[in-house]
Amino acid sequence: MNTAPDLRRELGDWRLWTVRGIVVLLSAAAGLTVVGFTWLAEAAYGGFAALRAFAWWSPLVWTPLCTAAVVWCTHRFAPGAGGSGIPQVMATLDTKVGEAERGLFVSLRLSVAKILLTAGGLLGGLSLGREGPSVQIAAGVMLQARRLIPAGSAVGVHGLLVAGGAAGIAAAFNTPLGGVMFAIEELARAPEQRSSGLIIAGIVLAGLVAVSAHGNGAYFGVIHAPAIGMDLLLPGLLVAVLSGLAGGLFSRLMIASLSGASPDRVSRWRARRPVLFAAACGLGVALIGIATGGAAFGSGYATTRTMVEGSAAMPFAYAPFKFLATWLTTWSGAPAGIFAPSLAIGAAFGNDVALLLYGMQVPALIALGMVGFLAAATQAPLTAFIIVMEMVDGHAMVLSLMACALIAFAVARLISPPLYPTLARLQLGRIPAPNVEPAQPPKAD
Template sequence: MRGSLRVLAILHRELGRLDLWRGRAVVLAYAVLTGLSIVWFARTTEWALAQFFSLRQAVWWSPLVWTPLSAAAIVWVTRRWVPGAAGSGIPQVMAALDPQVERGQRGLYVSLKLALGKYLLASWGLLAGLSLGREGPSVQVGAGIMHSARHWLPPRSLVSEHGLLVAGGAAGIAAAFNTPLAGVMFAIEELSRRPEQRNSGLIISAIVLAGLMGVSLQGNESYFGIIRVDDFRVDLWWPALLLALACGLAGGLFSHLMIRSLSGQDNDRFSRWRRARPVAFAGACGLLVALIGVSNQGITFGSGYSHSQAMLAGEAGIPAVYVLFMFLTTWLTAWSGVPGGIFAPSLAIGGALGNDIALLTGNPQAPALIALGMTGFLAAATQAPLTAFIIVMEMVNGHAMVLSLMACALVASGVSRILSRPLYGALAQVQLLRLPAKQMPQGPRKEAPAGEPEGDKKMEPTRGPGNSHS
């Protein structure tokens, strides 16, 4: 009897609180809106990149003019109207979650205005053929949309702004990769530093619901389609170990270069030029990207998505130097200050590295090594091994490679940590320099990141304050 009365009391408390259910309805409605927005963002960027390749096919030299002019114009527009939209977007969300950022200051990092700016400028970047991804920007877009839900929550809502930011950022990953589970892991590994046990179920529901919007509109196919592999045989062990070490070294070097070039702490000639003339510097970076792309028949333009698919399909024609060229163009694009992420290019670089190892060792299981390379380089570049592992795991047909993918991610991430600090953690600290002087961390004030105005400094792909990303 007492048990029945207790159940009735709990039901009355839960079902009788209209404000509780109103808050839940608002969060889930915004989760749907976020998922739909990210899907629309994906389609816009695909259309933009297709237009670039159409232009290049019609006029082969057009990237030599269009790409640098666009890079310079994008950076000028970003600095003039939406400086908070520069870079990846993940560092901004991590900075917004930092305890020292007050409620009224979160607009520096996430807002509907920044979400719209990120949407338009990242799409323009792909229209220009620059080597960037839309996944990091999707995190900032999702966080900006979900954060705006706070205006509709009831006064005594148990959902905090912190929870909305976590849900929105992770929903961006879930919808961008069409993998809801990856979104949940991204929230746990990258965004959440203060778990809210009371609302964790609601936050996870919002992330999954946003991911399901992508599944419902784009089908159940994952980001690169299905990677079909045989069982992980013994003859794969030593090529896989070689690949994990290579990914760790390459990803660690990439992360180190990103931190050095984007933090603005160096005083070399190029860093001084970037600080003094950021628009001209962006144009020069765009010209280098165009020169590299034109010299290799256009394989390094864009995010690398189509070439990764071609490698997985076993198509020939991807040269061994693709890894180096894509590495350089992705770094140059990020260094230019154009809004864009590194997730898709990192997957392309890692996949190509796996393909090269397969050719070098003569191993017939190229798809397996490509999948391992994708996991390893993304894990090393972002030092987020669990997120990288789950993103690629959901692409693989079957579960034969689950343990090997996880091992590759952990080994590559471990090697990367020897060479570099966590990418997103370091860049999130740069974002905090944009706070008013009285809110800045203790210690001497650092110089503005390359090409950023004082008091409104730059944002690039990061990992959250502290540890670990794109």
């Protein structure tokens, strides 16, 4: 086997190295964009927290107004920026979507709109995450490479979209491995579509850019779980089944709400008066946030970190309240991700089971609740497992986390179809129908 000519050919192929350089540079740009988006989102929520500290009742006015403004801007200027962002990227990967339709779902303009509108939602205190939006934002940045890559390159639009979307998860969570698994499990579902080594390198690079900016700490802190024994078996199984049922219900509720297929009066009102409906959802979120002392506002990052670090325990009511606030936020039509709120809800379910058992195995059950609810809600058990695994101190819980993710996923599958593929099919309905010329009657001889 003569490798010297092959090596000289590869080293001397300027087109190949140009493609690699462009992918690497845009991967870094995608990571930096997500870092900037993270800063803006945190600053926006900090502004909301300052307003709430000034007047406890202010969310009753500010949150509905802000939600209505965000939804109006979304409908008026960037309809493709609504929702999570993951269904848009998945829809763009569909073979029915061509060059002309791609801008409906992913573009640099939509990335800018997504950044501003998601930050606007956090400025209003809505219960949303920035991880799903980061997928669409990073994909829009990465897609610009197609304008620079020479024709006939091995890296196509599909690979760029997969790399960009997964880079968004890697940079948002500080988990490069989670980004790679998300690319394989959610975006590149068929084995023949999986990313090349260059694309995976781009995903990892985007994650490393975020790690460099935020430090090498875990996104929600580190879960210090004690030695795992048989005494965790029944509580862990209870958490897995409970989080699977709750996550499956959440997914089914999201699909039913966002599809608009139900003929009920509320769905008709949402379709006819989307801005007024958004204001009503914002008022609901404000009432829930005030009832929980502010814990249900925002992504749930601070609350989850509090539970993970063991510095405070949440009341039993937090999990259902956060569940409702996240559902109302998404139903309003505002750009909103569900990853971080799902982890907060799952952590609360694990915390509740631990409290029922008089404080036994609290860190371990919180970790199992996080992975179980996220796996059930997204029906992406491997991605959920990798993201939570990187937060656990040591490897004692690896098998427990994997088992919990798979059990919760299996339970959720009995309740709801997969969330993101179903929403992606709804996104494809936004493609305009082709204009068909009416058939002309044959001319008489």
